[in-house]
Amino acid sequence: MQAYIDTTVVLRFIDTTGRLPVKPGTLLVSSELLRVEAHRTLATNALAHAPREQLLRSKRDELEQLLAAINLFPIATEIVDRACADFPIAVSSSAALHAATAELLSSELGTLEFWTHDPRQAAAAASRGLTVKGVRGGRA
16 A cells, blocks of 8 residues: 655644554655745744754754655656646645646556545646545545
């Protein structure tokens, strides 16, 4: 089994120090965009809530450990082209890049689950025919 993990899933994991919602042994994949989004979110939250520097450093270390377990794929021209193509719904740039990356990986690796806690990201992925997991009742 393969699972595409978006940023919302990684950030929830770090916030709750829980576990990823996928079955053990699942091949984890994502876009390098995940790394940027997660680091930027941690930094933004640190500025907004002024946590201790040690806590931010701990969260970043936890993030890097988790990222080491995820196969991150570069944002290649083919992915950008897919992200630029029309979607049947309004989609943000980052949602389009995540959906396009998962769509391409699905065509190369076979069926994968797309994990997100963001209803808008879920809609973008579903509009590309991906099997979406992690969003319940329309809420993250």
